[in-house]
Amino acid sequence: MPGDLKDGRIVIVGASLAGLRAAEALREEGFTGSLTVVGDEPHPPYDRPPLSKQVLLGQATADTTGLPMRRDPDAEWRLGVRATGVDLLAKQVLLEGGESLPYDRLLIATGTRARPWPDQEEGALDGVFTLRTREDAGGLAERLAAGPERVLVIGGGFTGSEIASACRERGLEVTVAERGPAPLVGALGGTLSKLAAAMQRNHGVDLRTGVTVTALRGNGSFTGAELSDGSRVDADVCVVALGAIRNVEWLAESGLAAGPRGIACDAGCRAFNMYGIVTDDVFVAGDVSRFPHPLFGYQMLSLEHWGNAVEQAKVAAHNMVNPGPLQHPHLAVPSFWSTQFGLNIKSVGVPTYSDHVVIAQGSLEARRLAMVYGYQGRVTAAVTVDMAKSLDYYRHLIETAAPFPPPPGAQDRAIAADIAVPSDVPDPSGLSHGPIVALTGHLPDRRLSVVQPTR
Amino acid sequence: MQTVVDLTRCQGYAQCVFLAPDVFELHGEEGLLYATAVPDDQVERVRQAAAACPVQAILLGEEVSGGAR
Numbered sequence: 001m002p003g004d005l006k007d008g009r010i011v012i013v014g015a016s017l018a019g020l021r022a023a024e025a026l027r028e029e030g031f032t033g034s035l036t037v038v039g040d041e042p043h044p045p046y047d048r049p050p051l052s053k054q055v056l057l058g059q060a061t062a063d064t065t066g067l068p069m070r071r072d073p074d075a076e077w078r079l080g081v082r083a084t085g086v087d088l089l090a091k092q093v094l095l096e097g098g099e100s101l102p103y104d105r106l107l108i109a110t111g112t113r114a115r116p117w118p119d120q121e122e123g124a125l126d127g128v129f130t131l132r133t134r135e136d137a138g139g140l141a142e143r144l145a146a147g148p149e150r151v152l153v154i155g156g157g158f159t160g161s162e163i164a165s166a167c168r169e170r171g172l173e174v175t176v177a178e179r180g181p182a183p184l185v186g187a188l189g190g191t192l193s194k195l196a197a198a199m200q201r202n203h204g205v206d207l208r209t210g211v212t213v214t215a216l217r218g219n220g221s222f223t224g225a226e227l228s229d230g231s232r233v234d235a236d237v238c239v240v241a242l243g244a245i246r247n248v249e250w251l252a253e254s255g256l257a258a259g260p261r262g263i264a265c266d267a268g269c270r271a272f273n274m275y276g277i278v279t280d281d282v283f284v285a286g287d288v289s290r291f292p293h294p295l296f297g298y299q300m301l302s303l304e305h306w307g308n309a310v311e312q313a314k315v316a317a318h319n320m321v322n323p324g325p326l327q328h329p330h331l332a333v334p335s336f337w338s339t340q341f342g343l344n345i346k347s348v349g350v351p352t353y354s355d356h357v358v359i360a361q362g363s364l365e366a367r368r369l370a371m372v373y374g375y376q377g378r379v380t381a382a383v384t385v386d387m388a389k390s391l392d393y394y395r396h397l398i399e400t401a402a403p404f405p406p407p408p409g410a411q412d413r414a415i416a417a418d419i420a421v422p423s424d425v426p427d428p429s430g431l432s433h434g435p436i437v438a439l440t441g442h443l444p445d446r447r448l449s450v451v452q453p454t455r
Numbered sequence: 456m457q458t459v460v461d462l463t464r465c466q467g468y469a470q471c472v473f474l475a476p477d478v479f480e481l482h483g484e485e486g487l488l489y490a491t492a493v494p495d496d497q498v499e500r501v502r503q504a505a506a507a508c509p510v511q512a513i514l515l516g517e518e519v520s521g522g523a524r
Contacts, residue, residue, distance in 0.1 A: 020519065044519035047459050049489060054488050064492035068457035068516030077519060307463035337462045339486030344467065368484070386484045388466045 015039025190424020192426020374404025
């Protein structure tokens with residue numbers, strides 16, 4: 001039957017979390033046609049969060065983090081194969097080696113890769129790592145197990161901080177160099193990042209903030225680095241944790257709206273072309289996507305969150321096999337987590353979309369708290385430290401645009417809950433790592449600072 | 456068998472830690488670490504843990520087999 005959305009050929013490019021979950025969901029939605037999943041890594045889909053935790057701690061090996069299937073999506077898996085382009089008119093995905101895969105509908109879920117050290121020669125020194133893939137984690141874990149004298153971590157974002165935490169837990173000396181004023185400042189804003197800094201120092205991390213690494217040194221093997229304040233760090237392992245680059249280069253000639261922030265799509269995961277016209281047959285999901293969110297001023301959001309990959313894959317799959325009026329929007333509230341230095345940090349909403357914060361529960365001293373973020377008088381995010389059970393409550397406040405400071409309701413509301421302090425959201429260009437949540441419009445404080453000429 | 460915990464959902468009830476302590480472990484007060492590859496003799500325990508999880512955050516299943524369909 002022509003136009004039968006439950007049949008035909010679907011190609012998914014990207015064989016990680018979003019690609020796998022979309023493939024499963026397509027079958028759950030009743031898709032009976034042919035399904036092909038293309039992935040450039042040789043492995044079946046695997047889970048990345050354990051790489052910076054269990055694997056670096058030596059509790060698991062990198063090759064055991066394969067993702068379980070919820071059901072067999074009956075797909076043809078083309079693993080270890082790189083897609084090199086898309087011909088939107090001929091409806092074909094081009095593969096390396098010249099092969100092309102015809103599709104009726106295409107899902108792009110190519111995710112991100114680690115941002116490498118900018119100087120190729122320095123980055124190639126033995127002992128210099130990034131952490132994104134199974135191989136990265138395996139190699140780094142091996143080095144940590146061998147007991148290096150000191151590890152230098154460049155970038156104090158989530159990945160960098162988790163690596164530093166794992167190093168300390170293994171009893172290794174570690175230096176973290178962060179260009180911003182504190183670790184995690186890009187994700188959590190200024191106030192909570194001060195707790196992150198204290199946490200690292202209390203655990204023996206040699207934390208250097210407000211500095212950049214200007215050069216990696218070594219003769220074949222990494223021996224140390226020079227910092228912008230003129231100091232030098234002697235270390236034998238270096239982890240470059242400068243955030244991620246979205247895998248969009250292969251779409252440069254495609255005519256899709258693909259750029260460094262990701263591939264723009266509508267709330268239904270339908271890709272835009274370069275003129276901002278929505279495509280009918282190309283969908284996007286996961287880290288590589290960039291989509292408008294009504295809770296955050298309809299700004300385009302780029303999220304590198306595990307949960308976003310899962311949710312967006314589900315929505316994209318639904319919309320690929322259902323006609324327009326039955327399609328769903330992807331409106332999930334962003335959320336992420338991190339475990340480091342013995343603390344469980346979880347977040348809902350977009351903390352950087354804020355002008356003020358209050359501590360609604362707990363306290364910094366107790367290392368157990370719920371911080372609520374507001375923007376122009378409404379709740380836009382919350383971060384908990386070892387208080388995960390409270391998050392659903394705050395998610396509800398965000399979804400309903402509750403007034404900020406939040407209304408009474410939390411159990412141990414201290415006086416701190418009434419005193420809003422500036423959220424100190426940094427300019428992302430001042431961070432050494434890329435933010436894992438990127439608002440690609442204006443930062444709230446920037447928008448407020450726009451002034452009209454007086455004469 | 457492989458397992459994955461949706462830590463976006465996890466709220467630290469730790470039922471899994473009681474039911475399958477060889478697979479699930481609390482790190483600090485409520486950070487959860489787990490063995491992604493489940494040993495055969497632990498599969499039944501992980502099934503129980505998945506059933507008992509108050510927020511249904513645990514998924515157990517086969518890995519994608521490497522080759523074609």
